[in-house]
Amino acid sequence: MLYDILIIGGGPAGLAAAIYGLRANKSVLVIEKQNFGGQIIESKNVVNYPGFKEISGMELGSSMYEQAKELGMEEKYGEVLEIKKEASKFIVKTKKEEFYSQTVILATGSKTKMLDLENERNLIGKGISYCATCDGAFFKDGVVAVIGGGNTAIEDCLYLANLCQKVYLIHRRDTFRAEAKKVELLKTKKNVEFYLDSVVEKLIGKDSLEEIVIQNVKNNKKTTLKVDGLFVAIGRVANTTLVENLINLASDRTVEADDSTKTNIEGLFVAGDVRQKKIRQLTTATADGTIAAMMAINFLENN
Numbered sequence: 001m002l003y004d005i006l007i008i009g010g011g012p013a014g015l016a017a018a019i020y021g022l023r024a025n026k027s028v029l030v031i032e033k034q035n036f037g038g039q040i041i042e043s044k045n046v047v048n049y050p051g052f053k054e055i056s057g058m059e060l061g062s063s064m065y066e067q068a069k070e071l072g073m074e075e076k077y078g079e080v081l082e083i084k085k086e087a088s089k090f091i092v093k094t095k096k097e098e099f100y101s102q103t104v105i106l107a108t109g110s111k112t113k114m115l116d117l118e119n120e121r122n123l124i125g126k127g128i129s130y131c132a133t134c135d136g137a138f139f140k141d142g143v144v145a146v147i148g149g150g151n152t153a154i155e156d157c158l159y160l161a162n163l164c165q166k167v168y169l170i171h172r173r174d175t176f177r178a179e180a181k182k183v184e185l186l187k188t189k190k191n192v193e194f195y196l197d198s199v200v201e202k203l204i205g206k207d208s209l210e211e212i213v214i215q216n217v218k219n220n221k222k223t224t225l226k227v228d229g230l231f232v233a234i235g236r237v238a239n240t241t242l243v244e245n246l247i248n249l250a251s252d253r254t255v256e257a258d259d260s261t262k263t264n265i266e267g268l269f270v271a272g273d274v275r276q277k278k279i280r281q282l283t284t285a286t287a288d289g290t291i292a293a294m295m296a297i298n299f300l301e302n303n
């Protein structure tokens with residue numbers, strides 16, 4: 001089967017693109033490696049997506065998926081490992097299968113950054129987590145630390161403060177990227193202790209995380225904290241390994257493309273957090289998905 005539009009990634013950008021493609025009567029396949037809905041399903045509460053005063057990320061992601069499904073979206077689970085363009089069609093490969101399409105929309109989003117510390121990989125799932133709303137409950141009444149200074153880190157702390165005995169917030173600066181209101185709220189929580197101007201430099205534990213060593217970057221003082229869990233929230237990096245030899249990437253590893261979502265390869269479009277841009281939100285991801293689908297439809301009609 002030769003699809004009209006093949007979308008890689010079933011997050012808000014990919015699902016918005018699917019909805020627009022399907023409503024234009026195009027055949028659409030979406031390949032997703034993990035969960036339809038994308039990263040927003042990790043969020044307990046979304047309060048800035050127009051039309052919903054308050055909705056859980058899981059509910060929002062699921063309704064985007066259901067809307068595309070009802071319109072006739074075809075779906076496959078699997079990680080796309082390769083995209084090739086041969087003559088006028090694209091060949092998209094997962095580990096087990098290959099698919100053919102006239103156009104491709106890359107909507108692979110982003111993933112959390114790691115600390116790159118020795119022992120980090122060994123301790124993932126054994127005390128180290130990158131998603132407080134997914135794993136927080138495992139640490140009920142325990143002692144945890146959160147690293148980061150953006151909205152995700154502060155939201156993680158607020159969530160964990162209601163669940164855990166003690167929460168340490170470790171941040172490398174003494175100012176926050178997070179919204180001031182959120183930081184103010186966090187400062188009112190009695191079981192949260194701030195370690196500012198500090199970085200984690202060592203993770204201790206064999207079968208599970210036991211202690212972390214943090215260092216103050218101003219006075220070099222080291223402190224060892226006993227923790228049951230550590231939540232890393234230090235930012236995200238675009239999922240572009242798959243296309244690093246195919247399309248132009250910017251220095252931050254996002255795909256170079258302007259608002260038209262066109263890449264340097266004809267018929268290949270890019271939408272959502274994976275595209276080079278300043279603001280990464282649901283509204284900007286779904287806007288990109290819309291544009292990419294319209295561009296793909298236009299391409300199909302003119303080629």
Ligand SMILES: Cc1cc2nc3c(=O)[nH]c(=O)nc-3n(C[C@H](O)[C@H](O)[C@H](O)COP(=O)(O)OP(=O)(O)OC[C@H]3O[C@@H](n4cnc5c(N)ncnc54)[C@H](O)[C@@H]3O)c2cc1C
Binds near residue numbers: 009
């Ligand atoms: C905890 C949290 C809370 C947030 N809260 C808000 C909020 O309140 N408001 C707001 O506007 N935004 C929020 N965001 C940001 C918002 O979720 C993102 O901007 C949005 O999800 C980006 O959508 P996307 O489709 O571009 O990427 P993603 O949501 O990252 O979706 C990409 C999808 O592609 C899949 N994928 C990746 N690589 C491959 C591959 N090789 N093969 C197949 N599939 C692949 C991934 O599994 C994923 O499902 C939040 C993010 C997080 C993590």
